[in-house]
Every structure is written in C-alpha cells, then in structure tokens.
Amino acid sequence: MVTKDQQSFFDPIGLFVDPGETITFVMKSGNHSATAYHRRYDLAEETRIPKKADPFDSGVIIEQGKTFKHTFDTKGTYDYYCIPHKTMGMIARLVVGKPGGPAKGSMPPDGTVPTSQQIVNKGAVSYKQFNESR
Numbered sequence: 001m002v003t004k005d006q007q008s009f010f011d012p013i014g015l016f017v018d019p020g021e022t023i024t025f026v027m028k029s030g031n032h033s034a035t036a037y038h039r040r041y042d043l044a045e046e047t048r049i050p051k052k053a054d055p056f057d058s059g060v061i062i063e064q065g066k067t068f069k070h071t072f073d074t075k076g077t078y079d080y081y082c083i084p085h086k087t088m089g090m091i092a093r094l095v096v097g098k099p100g101g102p103a104k105g106s107m108p109p110d111g112t113v114p115t116s117q118q119i120v121n122k123g124a125v126s127y128k129q130f131n132e133s134r
C-alpha cells in the first residue's frame, strides 16, 4: 500500500495465490486500508468476493511498516479497495486458486484492475506494468 508522487495504489495490483495462503499487506507510505468489496462494509456498494469467502478489512492504517494479514481459503476472484482512496481508484484484485464469484467477469465500480485471466497468466501484475499496458 503506497502513496508516491501524489498517487495512491496497491502494488502489485493483481496477484495470484494458492488456497490457504496468507497474504501480508504492508503499509509502505501514506495511510490506507485493504478492504474487501463486501456489502457488510459501508463503502462497498456490491459484494465482489466469492460467496463463501471471509470478508476482510484492515481498517485505516497510518503507521509506516505496519502489516495486516489475511488467509484466503476459498477459491475465486477477490476485489478490494482502500477506504480513504476508493473514489480515486485505489483498488486491486486477488485470484485464489482459480477465477470465480461475482467479480470474475467484471470490473469494480471505482476503476479497473487486471482481468482474472491476466492474473492467472502472470502470477503477479505490478502497478507500473498494469498502467503501462493500458
């Protein structure tokens, strides 16, 4: 989770993980959250994680170097956002095992992320790589 040159973003913006893997979100700079698009959270206008998946929300983190961990057990496509920068398009996508769920074939309401298939093919899509490809 990064703020650099007045841009806030998740890097990588797309990542493939195996079911059961634990992801560590690291606060590099700025103040951010990693929050699943899930209707239980106020800002999420739609659910964009697999039906049986556990929603996750780090809350806004302001300390540099602080981390947030979440284990992804359910296969599918997960879209998530940063609470303070959601409307500016600070969003990202994870594919766990294989694409699936409500986010699989569409983009989040706040911007674009790599397609599920791009993530499967590449394993990880950096923010820079993604922007250069658009």
Ligand SMILES: [Cu+2]
Binding pocket: 008, 009, 030, 031, 032, 033, 082, 083, 084, 085, 086, 090
């Ligand atoms: Cu942010």
